[in-house]
Amino acid sequence: GESVGLHLPTLSVQEGDNSIINCAYSNSASDYFIWYKQESGKGPQFIIDIRSNMDKRQGQRVTVLLNKTVKHLSLQIAATQPGDSAVYFCAEAAGGYNKLIFGAGTRLAVHP
Amino acid sequence: GAVVSQHPSWVICKSGTSVKIECRSLDFQATTMFWYRQFPKQSLMLMATSNEGSKATYEQGVEKDKFLINHASLTLSTLTVTSAHPEDSSFYICSGTDRGSGSPLHFGNGTRLTVT
Numbered sequence A: 001g002e003s004v005g006l007h008l009p010t011l012s013v014q015e016g017d018n019s020i021i022n023c024a025y026s027n028s029a030s031d032y033f034i035w036y037k038q039e040s041g042k043g044p045q046f047i048i049d050i051r052s053n054m055d056k057r058q059g060q061r062v063t064v065l066l067n068k069t070v071k072h073l074s075l076q077i078a079a080t081q082p083g084d085s086a087v088y089f090c091a092e093a094a095g096g097y098n099k100l101i102f103g104a105g106t107r108l109a110v111h112p
Numbered sequence B: 001g002a003v004v005s006q007h008p009s010w011v012i013c014k015s016g017t018s019v020k021i022e023c024r025s026l027d028f029q030a031t032t033m034f035w036y037r038q039f040p041k042q043s044l045m046l047m048a049t050s051n052e053g054s055k056a057t058y059e060q061g062v063e064k065d066k067f068l069i070n071h072a073s074l075t076l077s078t079l080t081v082t083s084a085h086p087e088d089s090s091f092y093i094c095s096g097t098d099r100g101s102g103s104p105l106h107f108g109n110g111t112r113l114t115v116t
Helices: none
Strands: A010-014 A019-024 A032-038 A045-051 A056-058 A062-067 A072-077 A086-093 A106-111 B004-007 B010-013 B019-025 B032-038 B044-051 B067-073 B076-081 B090-096 B111-115
Touching: A010 A019, A019 A106, A032 A062, A032 A072, A045 A056, A045 A062, A045 A072, A072 A086, B004 B090, B010 B019, B019 B032, B019 B090, B019 B111, B032 B067, B032 B076, B044 B067, B076 B090
Parallel strands: A010 A106, B010 B111
Antiparallel strands: A019 A072, A032 A045, A032 A086, A056 A062, A062 A072, A086 A106, B004 B019, B019 B076, B032 B044, B032 B090, B067 B076, B090 B111
16 A cells, blocks of 8 residues: 555654654555655755665765665654754655655654 | 756635646756645645656546646646646645656645635
8 A cells, every 4th residue: 555644743852962753664565765854835855765775874964774674764863953843754666766655754843 | 956846836726717837847857757735734645647748647536637737848747727626725746857867856846726
């Protein structure tokens, strides 16, 4: 089945702390995963991606972890800043970059 | 690079009228573009896949006669909401892939449609 978001959980963190946002995906055939950040009234912004032949990938202040055994994806943000406040979505695709299915999303609220 | 532009960014229309939304890839060619719809506090739901020079492929439950998609060139796809109703009010977002680089999908900034 497809991942469909019907609610939006919130993660509240203090500025400077590390954040971990989790995502469970549904399709065992998915081989490409992306994390997007969406600010209010804007389209999703690419953060980091990972292919199924990897279990970890690092970017600038962000790390994505992939556990295919339990179909779980996580996004770690180091030293979270107020500008990181947004809704974060994971997205999955099978057989290429094309048809992305989005997860439910998590709202990250960073407090000073 | 890989900029996707949507127009308009917001539109208000009366029930029963039609609205056209444009999605342009500004600095790359997109053989495939995707249209998503997002209701408040919800995730993005894929509506259809728009292929340049051919008919769009619609997801289950999306009315193809209501949401007309045209992808006449490698840089432009349009979504027309026909005979709009208040329940069509939503945030519509398009995306495209740079076929040259194979880079991840890039999204436009969305169009907020309000049907009164």
